[in-house]
Amino acid sequence: GAGVSQSPRYKVAKRGQDVALRCDPISGHVSLFWYQQALGQGPEFLTYFQNEAQLDKSGLPSDRFFAERPEGSVSTLKIQRTQQEDSAVYLCASSPYMAGEGQPQHFGDGTRLSIL
């Protein structure tokens, strides 16, 4: 496909379970971003990768959140010991070059995570 692909589209988990969310960026895109969007709010930055290097993880809300991009393409966001406040839409975005100016980010449609 031509766009950013995220899976699963919907995920329901019980409180305390671990979850893994996948992002397939546009082929060849160097930069990859994760955002969290609570209901009725704008997306909030979580973390940023340039190829396989995680250059900014300042937005991760706790050490239960972990992201990786081992080969510089597909990325996984993992949440351990999920809590109800983790319920949100998790969005992935990619852009062609390093996170410089003038390069728009292209978003996937997100994974809607619901913690029961």
Place this chain on the structure above:
Amino acid sequence: DAKTTQPPSMDCAEGRAANLPCNHSTISGNEYVYWYRQIHSQGPQYIIHGLKNNETNEMASLIITEDRKSSTLILPHATLRDTAVYYCIVRVAGGKLIFGQGTELSVKP
């Protein structure tokens, strides 16, 4: 981090121009203004961006004031499919986008 202020909601008649304002008074000299929109259950869609000059593409026009403290997104002929939440964003160093609450635009027949 530079922040933006937008009206929470606006209405527009189908076929008319939609003018969406945004204030970004704390913007730095090298920060771009980006506009995205989000339709329910979809990810944000890139519309346009600019630094100092006005910009136009197939979707919209972006007018930035000379002092760069505010901008306006113009959809020249709004359609029902333009109903969405529109976000004005100042991109900060390191590339991350800081979204605000956005403007919920309702295009009415």
